[in-house]
Amino acid sequence: MLEPGALEIFKAHLKKNNLKFTTERFQILEEVFETHEHFEADELLDILKDKGFRVSRATVYRTLDVLVQCGLVNKLNFGGSSAKYEHVYGHTHHDHIITDDGEIIEFYDERIEELQKEIAEKHGIVLTNHVMQLYGYKKDSK
C-alpha cells in the first residue's frame, strides 16, 4: 500500500530536481511500498517482472537511488554482497538485530538514540544518520 503522502513527496522531489514522473518510476515506487520487508534491487526487479511490468534492471537501480535521495527509502548493508533496501515513509526509525539463521528483527530504543547524540556531540559532530546492527543467535538454538 502506497503510504499517503509518499507519492506527493516523490513528485515534489522529482519536480525540484527537474526529473520526470514516468510510468516506470511510479511502478517501482508502488512496489517498494508494497513489500514490507528488506529487499534487494534484483528481487524488486523479479517481482515487477512477475507482475507483468516491463522495467529494466538499470531503471530499478536508478529509481532506487532517487528514492533514497528523497528519503523514502533506506539503503542498508547487512554485510552480504548486495545492498538491501527498505521503505521509510510512515515508519519510525529503527535498528536491526540479525540472527545467524538470517532472521531480521527490528527494534527501537530511545535511550540508545540519546546516547548516540550525546557521544556525537562530545566529538563536535552533528548526527545526520546512523546504522546499528546487532548480530547474534537465538538463545534456545545453541
Place this chain on the structure above:
Amino acid sequence: MLEPGALEIFKAHLKKNNLKFTTERFQILEEVFETHEHFEADELLDILKDKGFRVSRATVYRTLDVLVQCGLVNKLNFGGSSAKYEHVYGHTHHDHIITDDGEIIEFYDERIEELQKEIAEKHGIVLTNHVMQLYGYKKDSK
C-alpha cells in the same frame, strides 16, 4: 608492530584448521598489524608490493578471510563499494563515527554496550557481535 600473542593465535588457528603457515600469510599478518588505520584489500596489496613482497591479490583476499575467521581482523562496511578491514587483537572493541568529509572517529561507550545486550536479551538473542556507525558532519563546518 605485530601484537604479542597475535602470531600465536594465528598459528593455532591455522593448525586447528589444517592450514599451512606460509610466507605470504605471515607477511600479510605482519602488515595488517603495521597499519593502524582502516584499509581495503587492494590498499594492503599495494603496500605489500611497494615493500617488495610478492603477493597476489587472491592471496590477500584469502588471507584476510582467515584473519577475520580467527578474530584478529574485523571486516567493516562503511557504505562504500569495497570492504574495509582493521586489526583487532590488543584493541578494545569500539564503534565509529564517520563524518561527511570522510574522517573516521573511533569511540566506545559502555552504556550503549549494556543497552544492546539488554535489547538482544529481550528478543531472546545472544549477542555475538555488533556494528554501530554514526554519520554526521562537524559542528563548525556547516
Place this chain on the structure above:
DNA sequence: GTATCTGCAAATTCTTTGCAATGTC
C-alpha cells in the same frame, strides 16, 4: 610424499554507464 597454497587469469556478482529510441512536460 601429500595435501594445502600460490599466482594467474578468467569467471562471477553486483552495479553503473553510453547510446539510440522513446516518453514527459
Place this chain on the structure above:
DNA sequence: GACATTGCAAAGAATTTGCAGATAC
C-alpha cells in the same frame, strides 16, 4: 519540441575461483 528517461548490452569494480606448478609439514 527539447530534454530527461528507458532498455539494452557492454563496461566497471570488487571479489572469487579453477587450475597447474610450488611449498609446508
